[in-house]
Amino acid sequence: MSKQFDVIVIGGGPGGYIAAIRAAQLGFNVACVDEWKNAKGGPALGGTCTNVGCIPSKALLQSSEHYEHAGKHFADHGINVKGLELDLGKMLARKDQVVKQNNDGITYLFKKNKITSFHGRASFVKAADGGYEIKVTGAAEESIVGKHIVVATGSNARALPGTPFDEENILSNDGALRVGDVPKKLALIGSGVIGLEMGSVWRRLGAEVTVLEGLPTFLGAVDEQIAKEAKKAFDKQGLKIELGVKVGEIKSDKKGVKVAYTNAKGEAVSLDVDKLIVSIGRVPNTIGLNAEAVGLALDERGAINVDDECKTNLPNVWAIGDVVRGPMLAHKAEEEGVAVAERIAGQHGHVNFNTIPWVIYTSPEIAWVGQTEQQLKASGRAYKAGTFPFLANGRARALGDTTGMVKFLADATTDEILGVHMVGPQVSELISEAVVAMEFKASAEDIARICHAHPSLSEATKEAALAVDKRTLNF
Numbered sequence: 149m150s151k152q153f154d155v156i157v158i159g160g161g162p163g164g165y166i167a168a169i170r171a172a173q174l175g176f177n178v179a180c181v182d183e184w185k186n187a188k189g190g191p192a193l194g195g196t197c198t199n200v201g202c203i204p205s206k207a208l209l210q211s212s213e214h215y216e217h218a219g220k221h222f223a224d225h226g227i228n229v230k231g232l233e234l235d236l237g238k239m240l241a242r243k244d245q246v247v248k249q250n251n252d253g254i255t256y257l258f259k260k261n262k263i264t265s266f267h268g269r270a271s272f273v274k275a276a277d278g279g280y281e282i283k284v285t286g287a288a289e290e291s292i293v294g295k296h297i298v299v300a301t302g303s304n305a306r307a308l309p310g311t312p313f314d315e316e317n318i319l320s321n322d323g324a325l326r327v328g329d330v331p332k333k334l335a336l337i338g339s340g341v342i343g344l345e346m347g348s349v350w351r352r353l354g355a356e357v358t359v360l361e362g363l364p365t366f367l368g369a370v371d372e373q374i375a376k377e378a379k380k381a382f383d384k385q386g387l388k389i390e391l392g393v394k395v396g397e398i399k400s401d402k403k404g405v406k407v408a409y410t411n412a413k414g415e416a417v418s419l420d421v422d423k424l425i426v427s428i429g430r431v432p433n434t435i436g437l438n439a440e441a442v443g444l445a446l447d448e449r450g451a452i453n454v455d456d457e458c459k460t461n462l463p464n465v466w467a468i469g470d471v472v473r474g475p476m477l478a479h480k481a482e483e484e485g486v487a488v489a490e491r492i493a494g495q496h497g498h499v500n501f502n503t504i505p506w507v508i509y510t511s512p513e514i515a516w517v518g519q520t521e522q523q524l525k526a527s528g529r530a531y532k533a534g535t536f537p538f539l540a541n542g543r544a545r546a547l548g549d550t551t552g553m554v555k556f557l558a559d560a561t562t563d564e565i566l567g568v569h570m571v572g573p574q575v576s577e578l579i580s581e582a583v584v585a586m587e588f589k590a591s592a593e594d595i596a597r598i599c600h601a602h603p604s605l606s607e608a609t610k611e612a613a614l615a616v617d618k619r620t621l622n623f
């Protein structure tokens with residue numbers, strides 16, 4: 149007799165593990181099946197985010213930023229560092245330790261919430277009495293039945309056609325996080341989020357980095373003014389970003405990688421590098437799920453087809469996170485996980501897609517929520533804009549980091565905040581205030597009238613809100 153569960157979650161990434169915890173909190177008998185293996189072949193809960201995504205990339209961004217500060221910026225503070233040395237092995241080991249702490253944290257949370265954890269690949273077998281039969285293929289094979297199934301199988305890196313990842317020379321996000329020696333020359337294809345974050349890590353550690361982007365515009369989804377400011381900063385740092393390129397043949401051998409491309413002027417270029425990171429987006433992961441066995445419908449991109457509530461075409465089968473439409477972000481996956489668990493319990497789970505923040509953890513950081521100025525123009529909405537530069541912020545001067553600005557966009561008549569865009573120090577944290585404000589449908593005036601601590605970077609947020617009404621106090 150197969151073990152029976154109220155809810156079986158397939159995938160233990162941020163979407164899946166959070167869905168499992170919320171369902172358990174709501175009193176359901178929950179199982180979570182995840183196939184990720186750590187270096188020893190054991191379970192490693194947390195999915196892409198914890199193992200080869202958000203967490204290890206932020207660990208390396210932090211370490212590499214410390215290294216750059218020690219080498220280039222401490223002297224401005226009167227701290228002279230002699231004999232600065234990079235111990236890349238230790239830096240990578242620290243990153244692995246941070247990953248493990250997060251893996252272990254989720255294992256603990258599963259125990260605390262009495263979630264049954266299976267290590268192996270889950271695949272649909274058939275609709276069964278009282279739900280769906282799922283086969284778990286791990287060290288052993290097991291069959292379990294769930295009344296509700298939540299598919300949270302995530303995504304995988306997209307490879308260039310004809311150029312598979314070997315994780316030696318041609319790297320996905322996985323290989324990009326564990327290069328054993330700093331490459332002398334590194335190329336990245338795609339100047340999106342991974343291109344900029346991983347390009348920054350390896351540039352700070354000493355690589356000569358070239359980022360090749362197919363589109364003629366830099367960070368097209370970001371507010372233009374913010375993207376321009378960020379590009380200026382990256383150019384100054386020596387991160388070479390070439391826009392409007394057409395990548396041609398890629399040859400890899402023991403000596404390295406040869407990337408042929410046509411630049412924006414139409415000239416043929418051949419670039420020799422030690423390593424190539426391909427960061428051209430990700431594809432939803434339904435490999436091995438055996439979706440056909442139960443007739444689970446996919447869309448034309450291979451993502452699981454869901455409605456606004458994450459319902460699939462099958463009764464009691466839900467899908468969340470990177471494997472469905474919408475931004476591929478850990479916090480979006482988590483919100484969907486919570487909402488689905490609550491819907492299973494007959495509650496009104498809710499995700500507001502208009503207030504999902506984005507953060508790019510480069511230096512300067514880039515963060516935004518809501519609509520960009522170009523989107524507002526295109527939709528014909530009348531708006532007012534206000535900006536405030538970190539150059540005029542006392543805390544930023546004290547930090548020694550005055551790059552960037554905060555920008556508010558508000559409705560021309562009602563003053564409702566429509567978008568907030570930031571580039572500068574620690575804006576990954578500052579953006580939360582804007583998210584809260586937009587959730588509560590605040591006006592720019594509301595933020596302008598709230599007391600912000602002095603001296604703090606958050607005063608730039610208040611001042612940008614004041615700027616909407618052309619009454620900044622410190623600029």
Ligand code: FAD
Pocket residue numbers: 158159160161162163164165181182183184194195196197198200201202203205268269270271300301302303321342433435436437468469470471475476477478479480481
């Ligand atoms: P995943 O995290 O991909 O988890 C899916 C899990 O399901 C995996 O463990 C997988 O092994 C398992 N699985 C798949 N199929 C099966 C099966 N059939 N049976 C059993 N298990 C299965 N997002 C942010 O918000 N902030 C960031 O800073 C950020 N940084 C990133 C950096 C990098 C380098 C990358 C690659 C991504 C980053 N992301 C970031 C995106 C984020 O990682 C994803 O949006 C997030 O992990 C999606 O969560 P998920 O639960 O949908 O899927």
Ligand code: NAI
Pocket residue numbers: 337338339340341342343345360361362363393395426427428429430475476477506507508509
């Ligand atoms: P991306 O979608 O952010 O960027 C891909 C870039 O590659 C785009 O600019 C695109 O125009 C370009 N491109 C596509 N095909 C190309 C080609 N053939 N030649 C040249 N350029 C090409 O994808 P990326 O960086 O791979 O990241 C995947 C996803 O992971 C992100 O979209 C994001 O959802 C998530 N992520 C989030 C992070 C965060 O929140 N800080 C960090 C890293 C990843």
